[in-house]
Amino acid sequence: MTCYSLSKGSTPLLISMPHIGQKIPETIADLMTEEALLIKDTDWYIDKLYEFADEIGASIIKPDTSRYVIDLNRGIDGINLYPGADSTELCPSSTFNRTSIYLDKKSVSKEEVDKRIAEYWQPYHDQITNTLADIKAEFGFAIILDAHSILSTVPRFFEGQLPDFNWGTANGASCSTDVINSIKKNRFFSLFGCME
Template identity: 35%
Template structure:
């Protein structure tokens, strides 16, 4: 099976979806323990959540689960959050800090997976961003994520609904960050933080080069906004419909920024 799904649109916005996949090759699945095979740290339903919200959008998605290799981590395995609990290029634990492997991969196996899946995913993403930028004069990468709202191992308390990451304002123009944040804050019944616990993963930090016409922003959603945060991770139609309306406005604002910036 192909582990890459690319939908090419003619607009200036690219959606990255590195964590929606649940596919694991047999050798990887067999090396996981029961805890790992539960795949608890999937960004459940994110592709469904964003489907059809913006005409002409490009989507780059992988079906590989993050336990095989995490597409949103640096290829050298360097921590994105020094001094804080996090997971690596190939996670050894889940988000609760519990080991997920019966037979953890060695360095050679990690490198094999990086070359097999991580590098091609980012080659595809880079190619689409280059294509979009060549067409429009700039491209905006909106990286789509979600996570359980309460994970004491990673953060204290309850995570806000909308977690906007721009690596402290360095990965996109300030007016783009402001436009997304304003719409999130205006949405009734939701709360928002900018560059809180999640400042954007490697994808956002690597591709976000505003001076070169590449803007990147990460949206980390608390999963309670559209689903049940416990197995079997059920889609909540009522909550999802309400959230999709907000996300549609957000993506429309992202596209407006891009099209307006093309002519300045």
């Protein structure tokens, strides 16, 4: 059983959409609150925003499963994505507005987390690794774009209003200066974007 879809492109670009999935297995859904089943923290409309990706030859990987089951954008080591700040877990126990995901208001057990890693997280990340290796073998390099959407204000994580577009680079550590400069030269970026 595959928990994601992959469309292979013709350029060195891979776009990952780790929070677009909306499926929740029935055995897990039965344990969730009505609020959680609305999956409000899904990265909505990312597929619409990136409709052009096929035309430019990008490869695209998208999970089927909701981030409330497992967050594919978190490490399995449990290290906080935003050191010193509030963050949700690998298998979240609360929504962005801090309401409980589970009826018993508990966290997911270690055994269940391990099961979800094996069933959802590992296959997704293995496919990313393999796809990037294939792209590098063909082109000599690869670029991965982690695509997200979020509410413009999320006080739990960020102060104030977020920019319309944010090209995150881990303070310049996650991509080359050439790529960053190319993005910065784009007129669209200069009007709407923010580089971090």
